[in-house]
Each structure stands twice: as structure tokens, then as C-alpha cells.
Amino acid sequence: MARPRPAEFDKVKTVAENRRARFEFFIEDVYEAGIALTGTEVKSLRGGQGSIVESYAEVKDGQVWLVNSNIPEFSHGNRYNHEPKRVRKLLLREREIEKMHGAVARKGMTLVPLTVYFNSQGRAKMELAIAKGKNVQDKRETVKDRDWKREQSRIMRDKG
Template sequence: MARPKPEAFDKQKIVAENRRARYDYAIDTVYEAGIALTGTEVKALRSGQGSIAESYAEVKDEQIWLINSNIPEYSHGNRENHEPKRPRKLLLHSREISKLHGAVNRQGMTLVPLSVFFNGRGRAKVELALAKGKKAPDKRAATKEREWKRDQGRIMRDKG
């Protein structure tokens, strides 16, 4: 009997989140990608360490790599410990890779990691977004709209 497929984006434990990405970029499409990790990297992520604040993804040789993500060395690791800022391979289907490669090359879009999490099956995953950078006026408009929504909620709560 075939194993039932898990629901898409069933996040269980979020390890690292790039909260600034939604402010700096206009998010277009979001993908869920696996990460090729070593044993001590998985242990460090499970203990809640790791940062993707200044990281990005790029396409090299028909593969996608996560660059500049920081997973600190595992505290109980020995001389076989991993390098903290090494490039890590992201695991996607070849058709998704070609789609992302075309968008990055032709449309000038960027691959931004939004979060690193463990899914329901215990696998480390990255939420990867295809995004376009926002200019300063766009950021100001987004801030103004967010503040107006907050004020609107206050007004409705006080009047109602």
C-alpha cells in the first residue's frame, strides 16, 4: 500500500526565519526545498541554532545553492564538525530548478530563503521565495498601509 502524501507546507518546528525578507522583497512564488546537511549540522539545527538573515540562493550548474547561511558548530561535535558558513545544496525537482533559473536570468528576480524548519517527518526544509527587490518608495507605502490597517483595527474596536 502506498504511503499517503503529507500536506504541503506542514511546518512543525521553525528553526530560523528571515523576517526582513518580506519587507525588502515583493514575494512572488514560494517553494519548499530540502537541504543537504551533514550530521552535526542537523544536530545544531535541532538545538535551535542557525541564521538565514543575510543569506540568499543562487543557481550554479543546474543546482541551487544556499549561500551565506550560518549554522554554528555543534557544541558536542568533535574534529568532524562542519564549517559554519559553507554553501549548502538545496534539493528541488529539475523542472522547478529550470523554472527558477529562467526567472532569475530573464526577469531579474532573486531567490530568498524565508525560513528553515523541520517538517512533520523530521526533515530539514527551507521555504524559498522567488522575489523582486522593493525600492524605497514601495517600502514606505507598505509601512504606511500596515500602520493604517493597525489604526483601522483600533477604530473599529473602539467604536464597536
């Protein structure tokens, strides 16, 4: 029998976060994926550099690839330095890849990276979500709910 997955992933150091993703998309499922990186990419990430704001993932030939993520060149990397915006392979289980492929192909969903972090073992991981895009009305609804919750907390604090 398979071990149940933890509800929250083991994040020790968060390197990059896509904060806009939760506003732009309805998040359905979240998966933890490893990232196939070169040495200088890992060193850049450990230095706190990297961006996944405009990136997305796609399924090709039974593998998941991270597209348009930016990990700047390592400052002390010589001729072995990496290309900053190269396509990177994400490491997932075959069953997870099949679920993602089905969701993207049939339901019109998108694979959105949420965070890049190092776990307790020092490995670079990514939180990858299957998401559906919001339209303008849904975004207005999100802003309205957020403002109302903020107002509620102010009222409770003042009446306290």
C-alpha cells in the same frame, strides 16, 4: 497526473526565519526545498540555532545552492564538526530549478530563503521564494499600509 501541492507547507518546528525578506522584497512564488546537511548541522538546527538573515540562493550548473547561511558549530561535535558558513545544496525538482533559473536570468529576480523548519517526518526543509527587490517608495507604501491597518483595528475595537 501529478498530485497538487498543498498551499501551506507542513511546518512542525521553525528554526530560523528571515522576517525582513517580506519587507525588502515582493514575493512572487514560494517553493519548499530540502537541504543537504551533515550530522552536526542537523543537531545544531534541532537545538534552535541557525540564521538565514543575510543568505540567498543561486543557480549553478543546474543545481541550487544556499549561500551565506550560518549554522553554528555543534557544541559536542569533535573533529567532525562542520564549517558554519559553508555553501549548502538545496534539493528541488528539475522543473522547479528551471523556473528559478529562468526567473533569475531573464527577469532579474532573486532567490530569497524565508524560513528553515522541520516537517512532520523530521526532515530539515526551507521555504525558498522567487522575489523582486523593492525600492524606497515601495517600502514607504508598505509601512503606510501596515500603519493604516493597525489604526483601523484600533478604531474598530474602540467603536466595537
